[in-house]
Amino acid sequence: MLVAGLAAALACSPAVDARAELASYAVVGDAIPVSLTGAGGDPKKGRAIVANRQVGLCLLCHSGPFPEERFQGTLAPDLSGAGSRWSPGQLRLRIVDSTRINPATIMPPYYRIDGLERVTPAFTGKPILNAEQVEDVVAYLATLRDAKQ
Amino acid sequence: MRIGHAAAALTILAGIVPAGAEIATAQRKSGYDFMARTTQAMQDGDTSNPGMLWVLDGAALWDRKAGAANRSCADCHGDAPTSMKGVAARYPEFNATLGRPINIEQRINLCRADRQQAKPLPYESKDLLALTAFVARQSRGQPIAIAEDEPTRRSVETGRAAFVRRQGQLNLSCAQCHDDNWSGRLAGNPLTQGQPTGYPIYRLEWQSLGSLQRRLRNCLTGMRAEAPALGAQELVDLELYLMSRARGMPIETPAVRP
Numbered sequence: 001m002l003v004a005g006l007a008a009a010l011a012c013s014p015a016v017d018a019r020a021e022l023a024s025y026a027v028v029g030d031a032i033p034v035s036l037t038g039a040g041g042d043p044k045k046g047r048a049i050v051a052n053r054q055v056g057l058c059l060l061c062h063s064g065p066f067p068e069e070r071f072q073g074t075l076a077p078d079l080s081g082a083g084s085r086w087s088p089g090q091l092r093l094r095i096v097d098s099t100r101i102n103p104a105t106i107m108p109p110y111y112r113i114d115g116l117e118r119v120t121p122a123f124t125g126k127p128i129l130n131a132e133q134v135e136d137v138v139a140y141l142a143t144l145r146d147a148k149q
Numbered sequence: 150m151r152i153g154h155a156a157a158a159l160t161i162l163a164g165i166v167p168a169g170a171e172i173a174t175a176q177r178k179s180g181y182d183f184m185a186r187t188t189q190a191m192q193d194g195d196t197s198n199p200g201m202l203w204v205l206d207g208a209a210l211w212d213r214k215a216g217a218a219n220r221s222c223a224d225c226h227g228d229a230p231t232s233m234k235g236v237a238a239r240y241p242e243f244n245a246t247l248g249r250p251i252n253i254e255q256r257i258n259l260c261r262a263d264r265q266q267a268k269p270l271p272y273e274s275k276d277l278l279a280l281t282a283f284v285a286r287q288s289r290g291q292p293i294a295i296a297e298d299e300p301t302r303r304s305v306e307t308g309r310a311a312f313v314r315r316q317g318q319l320n321l322s323c324a325q326c327h328d329d330n331w332s333g334r335l336a337g338n339p340l341t342q343g344q345p346t347g348y349p350i351y352r353l354e355w356q357s358l359g360s361l362q363r364r365l366r367n368c369l370t371g372m373r374a375e376a377p378a379l380g381a382q383e384l385v386d387l388e389l390y391l392m393s394r395a396r397g398m399p400i401e402t403p404a405v406r407p
Contacts, residue, residue, distance in 0.1 A: 053336065057319075059336060060335055060336045061335065070337065071336045071337025071338070072334075072336065072337060073333070073334055073335055073336055073337070074333045074334040075326075075330050075333040075334070075335065075340070099320070106321065106325045106326075106329075106330065108318070108319040108320050108321065109320055116315075116316075116317070116318060116320055117314065117315065117316045117317075117374075118316045118317065118374050118375045119316075119317055119318045119373060119374065119375070120317065120318070120370070120373050120374055120375050120376075121375075122373075123317075123318040123373045126318070128318060128319070
C-alpha cells in the first residue's frame with residue numbers, strides 16, 4: 001500500500017512540479033477573465049510577439065494588420081478585428097489552450113505543458129509563451145477593434 | 150457496420166469532408182503542382198535538374214566493384230533501367246527475414262552486407278543518396294504500387310497512427326496540415342499534401358539532395374517534437390504509410406522542391 005502510494009507519487013511528481021511553474025487560472029464559460037500575471041499586458045510588446053516567427057509563430061497560420069510582413073498564413077482567421085469579436089478573457093483562453101474550446105483545433109496550446117507527447121528536450125516543461133507574454137498578446141489583440149476593410 | 154455506411158453516405162450527401170479524413174484519390178496532388186513554374190522547369194530538364202548530378206554519380210557506383218566480395222551492383226542486377234524499373238515504386242517493402250518493412254536505402258545496405266561484404270553507407274551520405282537516386286530514377290513515371298499483403302497493411306496502419314498523432318510543444322499532427330489544410334499557406338508558402346513522389350529530392354532550401362526521412366525530421370523539428378534517428382523503424386513506417394497514401398501517383402525522382 002505504502003509502496004504503491006510512493007510509486008504513484010513519484011510517477012506523478014514531475015508533472016506536478018512542471019505544472020506548478022505555470023500560473024493557475026480559472027476558466028469561466030469560454031474565457032479566462034483574470035490576467036495570468038494579475039496585471040495588464042503591453043500591447044506594443046504583444047505586437048512584436050505576434051509578428052515574431054520564432055516566438056509567437058502566429059503569422060505562420062494567421063494573417064493580420066502587418067503591412068511590413070510579406071509572408072503570412074491562411075490556415076486560421078485573420079487577426080484583424082479580433083478585439084471586436086472576442087473579449088480579453090475569451091482571447092486569453094484561446095491563446096492559453098484552444099483545445100479546451102475545440103479539441104480538434106490546429107491552434108497550439110500556448111500556455112500548457114501537460115498532455116503533450118514527445119516534446120523535444122529544449123522545450124520540455126516550457127510553455128510556448130510565458131504568462132507575461134500571453135498578457136502582452138491579449139493586450140495587443142484587444143486593440144484590433146476594426147474588422148478588415 | 151451498417152451505421153458506419155449510413156454515416157458515410159450522409160457525409161457524402163452533405164458534401165462535408167470529415168476532419169481527419171484521408172485525401173480523396175481524385176484530389177491528390179504532387180508537390181510539383183504547388184511549385185512555381187520556374188521550379189517546375191528546373192525539375193523537368195535533365196540538364197537543369199541538380200538531382201541528376203547524384204543520379205550520374207549513382208550510375209558510376211552501380212558499376213563499381215566493392216567489398217570483400219569484389220562485386221558490383223551490376224554483377225548481380227545487370228542493366229539497371231531494366232532490373233530496377235518499378236522497384237522504387239514498391240518501397241518500403243516488407244522484408245520477411247527481418248520481419249519489418251525496409252526502405253531503399255536499407256535494401257542497398259543489406260545488399261552491401263550480404264552480397265558485397267562491404268560496410269554500410271551512412272544515411273544521407275553522398276554515395277547512399279546517389280545510389281538511391283539512381284535506383285529510384287529507373288522508376289520515373291511508374292505508378293506507386295505498395296504491396297497489399299497482410300504484414301504490409303499492418304505496418305501501414307502503424308505509420309498512419311504516427312501520422313495522426315499530435316506531438317511536440319506545438320501539439321500538431323502531420324494530418325492536421327497535410328490531410329486537413331493542404332490547400333492553405335503556411336507563412337505564405339503552399340502547405341502541400343506531403344506526397345512522397347520524388348525522393349530523394351533536390352531541395353532548394355537544403356542546396357542538396359536529401360531523403361524522405363530527412364524531410365520528415367525537418368517537419369518534426371518544426372513541431373518542436375523529438376525526431377527519431379535516421380533509419381528508425383517509426384520513420385520507415387511513416388514512409389510506407391505515405392507511399393501507400395500516394396498509391397498510383399507517378400514517381401518523379403529526382404524531384405526538385407523549394
